[in-house]
Amino acid sequence: xxxxxxxxxxxxxxxxxxxxxxxxxxxxxxxxxxxxxxxxxxxxxxxxxxxxxxxxxxxxxxxxxxxxxxxxxxxxxxxxxxxxxxxxxxxxxxxxxxxxxxxxxxxxxxxxxxxxxxxxxxxxxxxxxxxxxxxxxxxxxxxxxxxxxxxxxxxxxxxxxxxxxxxxxxxxxxxxxxxxxxxxxxxxxxxxxxxxxxxxxxxxxxxxxxxxxxxxxxxxxxxxxxxxxxxxxxxxxxxxxxxxxxxxxxxxxxxxxxxxxxxxxxxxxxxxxxxxxxxxxxxxxxxxxxxxxxxxxxxxxxxxxxxxxxxxxxxxxxxxxxxxxxxxxxxxxxxxxxxxxxxxxxxxxxxxxxxxxxxxxxxxxxxxxxxxxxxxxxxxxxxxxxxxxxxxxxxxxxxxxxxxxxxxxxxxxxxxxxxxxxxxxxxx
Ligand SMILES: *Cc1c(COP(=O)(O)O)cnc(C)c1O
Numbered sequence: 450x451x452x453x454x455x456x457x458x459x460x461x462x463x464x465x466x467x468x469x470x471x472x473x474x475x476x477x478x479x480x481x482x483x484x485x486x487x488x489x490x491x492x493x494x495x496x497x498x499x500x501x502x503x504x505x506x507x508x509x510x511x512x513x514x515x516x517x518x519x520x521x522x523x524x525x526x527x528x529x530x531x532x533x534x535x536x537x538x539x540x541x542x543x544x545x546x547x548x549x550x551x552x553x554x555x556x557x558x559x560x561x562x563x564x565x566x567x568x569x570x571x572x573x574x575x576x577x578x579x580x581x582x583x584x585x586x587x588x589x590x591x592x593x594x595x596x597x598x599x600x601x602x603x604x605x606x607x608x609x610x611x612x613x614x615x616x617x618x619x620x621x622x623x624x625x626x627x628x629x630x631x632x633x634x635x636x637x638x639x640x641x642x643x644x645x646x647x648x649x650x651x652x653x654x655x656x657x658x659x660x661x662x663x664x665x666x667x668x669x670x671x672x673x674x675x676x677x678x679x680x681x682x683x684x685x686x687x688x689x690x691x692x693x694x695x696x697x698x699x700x701x702x703x704x705x706x707x708x709x710x711x712x713x714x715x716x717x718x719x720x721x722x723x724x725x726x727x728x729x730x731x732x733x734x735x736x737x738x739x740x741x742x743x744x745x746x747x748x749x750x751x752x753x754x755x756x757x758x759x760x761x762x763x764x765x766x767x768x769x770x771x772x773x774x775x776x777x778x779x780x781x782x783x784x785x786x787x788x789x790x791x792x793x794x795x796x797x798x799x800x801x802x803x804x805x806x807x808x809x810x811x812x813x814x815x816x817x818x819x820x821x822x823x824x825x826x827x828x829x830x831x832x833x834x835x836x837x838x839x840x841x842x843x844x845x846x847x848x849x850x851x852x853x854x855x856x857x858x859x860x861x862x863x864x865x866x867x868x869x870x871x872x873x874x875x876x877x
Contacts, residue, residue: 467544479545479661480729487540487722490533498537500719504528530707534715538722539691542681545660545728546673548693552703553718557656557676558584559711560690562592564674566709567702568621568650571597576614578605578624580633580833582654582676583821585623604832605635611643619647625654626663630781630817630841631834632756634765637772641669650698656680659808661732662774672698677721679808680778683731687720689713731810731846736775738852739844743780745853751790751860753783756834778844779807781817783836790863791816791838797859800851807843812852815841 468489470477477486488498506525508514516522525531535553543551554560565588569575577589579602589600603610605624622644626635637653644651652672653665659680665673675681677689690713692702706712713721736759743757755762758769759776769776784791795803795814804813805820822835830836844852 471544477544482541482544483728484726486544487537490537498534498719498722500715501528501532501534502715503532528715529710529712532712532715532718534722535713535718538713538718538725541722541725542660542675542677542691543693545725546655546666546693547664548666548673549696550699551691551693552699552706553677553713553721554690554692554706554711555713555717556688556711557582557654557674557678557690558588559706559709560674560676560692561585561588561654563702563705563709563711564652564672564692565589565593565621565623567698567705568652568672569593569598572618573620574599574601574616574618575621575623576601576603576611576616576619576649577622578603578628578635580605580628580631581623581625582629582656585625585654589623605633608636608639611640615643615647615649619649622649622651623654624652625657627657627758627777627779628833629657629779629821630756630839632657632758632763632776632779632781633834634758634768634772636768637663637665637668637670641665641671644671645669656808657779658773658777659728659732661728662736662777663772666693668772671695672702679806680732680735681725681728681808682721683724683728683809684720685806685809685811687717687724689717689721732778733775734846735778735808735844738846738849739778739780740776741849742842742844742852742856743776743782746780746782746856749857749860751785751794751864753785753838755782756780779841780844781834781839781841784838784840784860784863786838786863788837790866791840793866794840794859794863797862798855799858800847800855801842807841809843810846812845812847813843815843817841 466489467485505527538553539551554563577600601614603614624635641651651670653670655663655665655673656676656679672694675691677691740759743755743760746752747755757776757780784794801812801814805815817835817839818837
């Protein structure tokens with residue numbers, strides 16, 4: 450009998466265990482982490498993490514309940530607090546961001562709300578980049594500001610504005626890079642150093658880069674948040690968010706997720722796990738496709754300008770090469786001739802649907818002017834680089850030649866209809 454036990458133990462220790470290797474300080478590459486991180490957990494020898502579609506967990510006796518209450522056991526209790534499927538997603542995404550711990554939430558906005566409220570209290574000030582996602586701007590302007598928390602704004606392109614805007618009560622710095630839709634960059638290391646020197650917690654929304662392209666925690670940021678709805682899920686079929694940080698910060702923020710009720714459903718957590726496994730393949734193809742398309746558009750007579758961090762013409766190209774592995778799947782460009790040709794361009798696309806969101810395997814186009822930036826003042830539009838003829842393209846993993854063909858035929862049609870009839874539409 451002893452032999453059997455020993456050989457079983459030997460067999461086990463020989464087998465790959467991400468958690469054990471991690472404890473011994475082994476570092477894995479991102480493509481390995483995307484597949485294996487967080488997945489040591491194999492009940493009933495399942496090869497894949499089971500979906501624990503349960504809201505509650507049983508105690509074998511009331512004595513266990515007493516042990517739980519008095520902190521002597523740490524079993525699962527209630528899914529809003531913790532659930533094994535959700536924890537697999539959290540470990541995988543934390544590993545990809547090179548963070549100690551992760552917390553998945555019911556959406557990217559839930560992640561931002563938990564991270565923000567978990568980091569400040571009444572009387573504190575937040576220093577926020579002007580160029581944030583629209584929902585985040587609403588959260589700051591309409592919600593956070595009602596709880597005695599003031600917000601100061603800085604320009605990511607102007608390092609002096611950080612120095613000018615910081616105040617003694619500033620406790621939190623919040624930014625995004627690259628930005629939507631102008632694809633401008635924040636110098637990540639310098640900004641993290643600036644916050645650290647002043648004891649300010651720094652949060653970076655890393656949605657537009659994805660952990661494959663950018664690692665804010667390694668550059669000194671305290672907290673990373675994502676709309677996992679985008680690249681991490683990767684298939685436009687799950688709404689989710691994630692927060693990654695040091696254990697101590699995550700434990701604090703976890704209380705907010707618990708009491709806000711912003712947990713992710715276990716089935717959605719499974720979709721996130723499934724999607725994240727191919728992150729490296731998907732995002733690398735999106736990087737390659739987007740760069741090819743950006744170059745193609747830059748040489749197109751119907752295109753005025755292209756914004757993409759890995760184009761040599763991008764004003765922060767050197768910075769992009771320093772802090773990012775690739776430019777990501779999102780680019781924006783302006784169609785020559787104003788709104789009528791731009792409208793014809795949108796309506797003439799055959800393969801690429803008009804739809805908001807980004808980061809999925811399928812390419813999508815949208816008009817920032819008519820969606821995220823609709824109704825903004827002239828000055829705000831100018832600051833964010835939004836015009837009526839700006840197109841935002843989220844590049845998927847389709848054949849890049851076929852994507853270029855679709856863009857090309859729609860751009861040609863846009864040229865031929867520079868004075869288009871307002872009622873006509875090329876889309877059937
Ligand atoms: C989409 C997005 C969000 C919001 O995420 P949801 O999952 O839609 O709640 C936040 N930040 C950025 C940069 C986004 O693109």
